[in-house]
Amino acid sequence: MRVVRVVGYHKNLELAEAPEPQITSALDVIVKIGAAGVCRTDIHIIEGQWADKSNVTLPYTIGHENAGWVHAKGEGVTNVEVGDKVILHPLVTTFPGINVDGGYAEYLKTGARSVIKLDPKLEPTDVAALADAGLTAYHAVAKAARKLRPGDFCVMIGAGGLGHIGIQVLKAISGATLIVIDRNPDALKLAKGLGADHTIEGSEDGAFVQKVLDLTGGKGAEAIIDFVAEGGSTKTGVKMIRRAGDYYIVGYGEEIQVPTIDIISTEINFIGNLVGSYNDLTELMVLAAQGKVKLHTSIYKLEDFQKAIDDLSAGKVRGRAILVP
Numbered sequence: 001m002r003v004v005r006v007v008g009y010h011k012n013l014e015l016a017e018a019p020e021p022q023i024t025s026a027l028d029v030i031v032k033i034g035a036a037g038v039c040r041t042d043i044h045i046i047e048g049q050w051a052d053k054s055n056v057t058l059p060y061t062i063g064h065e066n067a068g069w070v071h072a073k074g075e076g077v078t079n080v081e082v083g084d085k086v087i088l089h090p091l092v093t094t095f096p097g098i099n100v101d102g103g104y105a106e107y108l109k110t111g112a113r114s115v116i117k118l119d120p121k122l123e124p125t126d127v128a129a130l131a132d133a134g135l136t137a138y139h140a141v142a143k144a145a146r147k148l149r150p151g152d153f154c155v156m157i158g159a160g161g162l163g164h165i166g167i168q169v170l171k172a173i174s175g176a177t178l179i180v181i182d183r184n185p186d187a188l189k190l191a192k193g194l195g196a197d198h199t200i201e202g203s204e205d206g207a208f209v210q211k212v213l214d215l216t217g218g219k220g221a222e223a224i225i226d227f228v229a230e231g232g233s234t235k236t237g238v239k240m241i242r243r244a245g246d247y248y249i250v251g252y253g254e255e256i257q258v259p260t261i262d263i264i265s266t267e268i269n270f271i272g273n274l275v276g277s278y279n280d281l282t283e284l285m286v287l288a289a290q291g292k293v294k295l296h297t298s299i300y301k302l303e304d305f306q307k308a309i310d311d312l313s314a315g316k317v318r319g320r321a322i323l324v325p
């Protein structure tokens with residue numbers, strides 16, 4: 001089969017031939033790949049940023065956002081049948097595409113506990129990229145939505161790849177009023193179209209903080225979901241939390257600097273979020289089947305992987321790039 005492999009760090013990926021994976025244990029599932037999302041993490045892998053974390057042996061097949069059809073299964077697999085359309089939770093006990101062979105390929109081996117059967121209405125190309133970016137956004141927003149009541153306020157910082165999913169999820173499962181902040185006017189236009197109640201342009205001077213306070217009667221929002229956490233976003237973000245409110249951190253890069261007396265006197269909470277569970281992905285697939293969460297995708301053939309990577313690096317991809325074998 002054809003595969004796209006990492007052959008060395010700071011080197012271009014290469015197309016190669018590899019043997020098809022085989023069933024070797026009772027709970028193995030082999031998936032015929034229908035679509036593999038191209039993620040910024042893939043670029044970070046090529047740059048070597050994951051080398052010490054994943055300890056993978058090169059060369060290996062990249063691609064961690066995968067969907068397709070069940071091609072073969074071990075004798076102990078009961079949750080899917082051969083031919084079923086499935087999306088793959090990114091984590092098995094390994095992380096295909098990060099530390100074992102992934103989905104920039106025609107076939108991928110995973111386990112019964114990582115496959116989720118898709119609604120017949122959904123196609124692998126519609127959902128593959130929800131396996132990571134969408135799952136991460138869902139996990140954080142669903143956590144916030146469990147506490148938010150109708151009439152409460154939620155502020156989302158960043159309306160890009162994760163944020164545009166987060167907006168759709170919050171509007172689908174919560175009655176809270178949603179305020180979205182982004183520095184890019186086009187991203188705000190998209191946010192409004194996806195159901196944001198208020199959009200505010202971000203700025204270096206932090207003038208948007210006052211606008212949030214005005215919208216919330218001077219109190220701030222019950223939840224802040226920060227998809228950025230870089231470039232000073234947490235510094236202004238903490239000024240928008242209501243007393244006893246929650247600050248959900250999804251993006252990462254900078255340090256949060258808040259005097260501890262401010263934390264105790266207001267009883268605010270800081271909450272970390274990392275990818276999401278199997279149940280999170282199952283619930284996200286329900287919203288996708290109901291048409292409540294949609295992903296904009298740009299489709300590339302597997303052999304055009306370099307163009308997909310280059311377009312992503314250059315910021316030329318609308319929505320998410322998808323490789324189709």
Ligand SMILES: [Zn+2]
Pocket residue numbers: 039040041064065132133
């Ligand atoms: Zn990803």
